Amino acid sequence: MTAAEPERIARVALSRLGEPGDPRIAALVAEMGAVRLLEALSDERDLEGVHTDIAGRLAVNDPVGDLERAAARGIRFVVPGDSEWPGQLHDLDRAGTVHDRGGTPLGLWVRGPVALDDLGDSLAVVGSRSSTAYGEAVARGVAADVAGHGITVISGAAFGIDQAAHRGAVAGGGPTVAVLAGGVDRPYPVAHTRLLEHLAEHGAVISEVPPGSAPTRVRFLIRNRLIAALARGTLVVEAAHRSGALSTARWAERLTRTLMAVPGPVTSIQSAGPHDLVRSGAAQLVTSGAEVLELMGAAGTHLLVEPRVETRVRDVLRPREARVLDAVPVSRAASTASIARAAGLGLVGVQTALGFLARDGFVERLEDGWRLGPQGRA
Amino acid sequence: MTAAEPERIARVALSRLGEPGDPRIAALVAEMGAVRLLEALSDERDLEGVHTDIAGRLAVNDPVGDLERAAARGIRFVVPGDSEWPGQLHDLDRAGTVHDRGGTPLGLWVRGPVALDDLGDSLAVVGSRSSTAYGEAVARGVAADVAGHGITVISGAAFGIDQAAHRGAVAGGGPTVAVLAGGVDRPYPVAHTRLLEHLAEHGAVISEVPPGSAPTRVRFLIRNRLIAALARGTLVVEAAHRSGALSTARWAERLTRTLMAVPGPVTSIQSAGPHDLVRSGAAQLVTSGAEVLELMGAAGTHLLVEPRVETRVRDVLRPREARVLDAVPVSRAASTASIARAAGLGLVGVQTALGFLARDGFVERLEDGWRLGPQGRA
Structure with missing residues (x-):
């Protein structure tokens, strides 16, 4: 099943109008559909309250050309209505607020063989870029373990914990998927170009911003909600107090995904984030891939054990x-x-x-x- | 206020009849009083079901002499009815079962200036004897922190975490108390003789077995319930899966004391016990003395924050x-x-x-x- 082409084209056009994740755009699309919203915005140029640059952006918009150029490079744009669309993203409909860029994405640009609708059981492994050797070893080990059990590992391809998670999953023989803040054709960081090529060949590289888009600071934070929303569970391996990985954790919590954290030495600032998450009750402490698998499998299952009353005659x-x-x-x-x-x-x-x-x-x-x-x- | 001398003497005599912590003896004392129970046991020699050695033990029992010899060496025997008696020990009345040696002690032998009724706010710091340098540093640091805030640190004077906790408390300028498995006049381990002398001078050394008694394996486990019951909270710093510190933790849990655990590297077997306690929900994860103080202060206090509804006109x-x-x-x-x-x-x-x-x-x-x-x- 594929979405109607006018809808797909309108979503590309809308995605060119501003930064991704705008919950107002997401709400308007949900209410009116992308085609009608685009028409309405085009008709609105004389109304008060319209961003002055919308008209300009609409004029230079070439969504059909965008799709054709992407397809020529093996990049597809997946939207609601496609059978590949990961329905779990619609949890963002309710999780976002007017204050943050938490809206459901208009669509996802994808490079790679992994189908997005196969990510329902996946695990996000996230953490600090300035990780320790300890954190990287744990991320690699857990990712290899769960990948060996057929769980897809999602991360952000950054330095530190992210790359360790991707590499661990590859070593474990399982698919792994990177969600980028820039276009899927812009390897970032550049040092991970080969890693990302590998993922595009064997897993998937995903982004909600069109090919060619630069990864900007705000886009990293917006991207984090997609990592949390795509995965069934999120594991924070290491994160200092202000690490971006904690924003992914907050999204996982808001989306009522399984949130897990790896403990470490209390003397390591890189373990302060995971410890805070456990202390506050937001995350469950895990120490191994087996424990992660147990929590992932137990999601939605209530293990009620009836107290057994022993009666003797x-x-x-x-x-x-x-x-x-x-x-x-x-x-x-x-x-x-x-x-x-x-x-x-x-x-x-x-x-x-x-x-x-x-x-x-x-x-x-x-x-x-x-x-x-x-x-x-x- | 002091207990009646016949009661104290009878309790010494009863404590000579078998291993400490017998919940049946504790229940009988609670019901009949120590004096009447001792009389009844003496009258019972011809009844079926009496331990055959009770009669023999009663014959050689010299409780008055025990008390006199102890007093001459600065050792007192504190019993219920004394104003110094730590009333929190009576939580053991309900926590024990017929299967374990969890009964309220008949009395406590004490060397040192700290009064037992001042231990209501104390913190037990326990852990593995084969601890790591990391665990010892954390135990020392937390003990010094809480001792600096006037919290008495209770531990078992063993190698590893115990000694680090006592030394940390001394460094922090606060009192610290050791509960021993053998008599208070038998320094164990011998390497800690000077440490125990220091505690007897400035803090307290406590045991429920009479002076001269040897520390046996079973007495270590029985002793652990006293550490948990005396303290308001118990902190497990490091413990491998079968560490005795976990028995102290289970007692703290059963007694509904505040139970806390320090995380560490998931690669360290000495942190496996604390991680298990946090994962099971038995213990709260703490990473610093400040967090311990927060949880200790919050004990019994319910911090209910009413959701604030913002209304705008x-x-x-x-x-x-x-x-x-x-x-x-x-x-x-x-x-x-x-x-x-x-x-x-x-x-x-x-x-x-x-x-x-x-x-x-x-x-x-x-x-x-x-x-x-x-x-x-x-």
Whole structure:
């Protein structure tokens, strides 16, 4: 199934009008459709409140040319209505606010064989660019583990934890996907050009900004919501207090995805972010790929264990317990000493028997002594 | 206030009859008092179910001599009824089961100036004997921090985390207390003789077994419940999977004390115990003395923050918001486009205004468009 071409073309045109993630544009598209919104915006030039540069941008917009040039380079633009569209992104419809750029993307530019609708079980692994050798080793190990179990690893292709996660997934033999802040044809950082080529060949490289777009500071933050929204769970490996990885974590939390964090030495500032996430209750602490898989698998599953009530019938009581039980008066409470006297047994032995009898409901302890419990009266 | 001497003497005698922590003895003492229980046990020699060695032990028992010899060496035996008795130990009355040695102690032998009834705010710092340099540094640092804030640090004087905690507290200028598995006059380990002398002079050395008693394996585990029960909170710094420190943690949990754990590298087996405690929800993750103090101070305090509902009156709306609000029909829902037409404003600007108006309750978003909200109808 593919979306209607006019809708796809209109979404390309709209994506050229401003920065991505605008929740107002997303809301208007959801309400009117991209084609009608584009028409309405074109008709609006004489109204108050229109961004003055919208008219100018509409004039130079060439969405059909954009799509053709992208296709020629193996880049597709996936939009709602395509069977490949990852429906989980619509959780952004409700998670965004008017204050932030959290809207559902108009579409995603994609290079690579992995289909976006296969990312429903994927794991985002994110973290600091200035990571430690410890953090990178953990990111690599966990990514290799989960990739070996068929989980796609999503990250941002940055230095540090991101690249360790991608490389770990490759080593683990699983697909891995990078979501970029710039165009999918602009390797960033340049040092990761070969890594990104590998992902474009075997996994996928994704962006919501058109090919050729530069990765700007604001686009990194906007991009983070896509990493969190595409994945079923997000793992923060290392992050200092102001790390961008924490914005991904906040999105995962807002989107009620499974949020996990790796602990580290309390003396490492790179572990301060994960520790904060665990302390606040936002993230669950994990120490291995196996624990990540457990939490990912358990998502949506409620493991309710019914308390098992052990009942014993009187027949199975030990001889001394039965003797003590017979010494407990039917009508009133009795002290341990008086029960011991009635049973002709020692205090310590009687106390032992009463403990087991109480556990199984044959007797109950009251303020003024022991009396028969539900099982004892049966 | 001091307990009656016969009661104290009877408790010493009872403590000579077997291993400490017997919940049956604790329950019988609670019910009958130590004096009457001792009499009853002495009368019981001809009854079935009496431990055969009780009679023999009663015969050689010299509780008055025990107390006199201890007093001559600066050791006191504190029992319920003494004003120094730490009442929090009675939480053990309910926490123990017939299966474990979790009973309230008959009394505590004490060397040192710290009064046991001053331990209500204390922090237990426990952990592995085979700790890492990292764990010892954290234990020392946290202990010094909390001791500097007047919190007494309780630990077990063992190698590793225990000694680091005691030394940190001394460095922080606060009192620190050791609870031993053997008699308070038997420094164990021997390498810590000087440390224990220091604690006996400036803090306290505590045990529930009489002076001269050897520290046996079972007594270490029994001792752990006292550390957890005396302190308001327990901090586990490092512990491998089978570390004895985890038994202290389980007691803290069972006694509903504040249980805290220090994270570390996931590659360190000494941090596996703390990580498990956090993962299971038993312990709260802490990374500093300040965080420990925060949790200790918050114990029993419920910090309920009422969600603050911001209400704005129509008068403070911005001109464009007021214009959009006036364009929302009173009787039915309207699309963003129709509101924009009615207001004579651009779609993007109207969407912005509707976002703010919705946040403040002036409008509400429905399936088929926007309608006035509670504030808008007011």
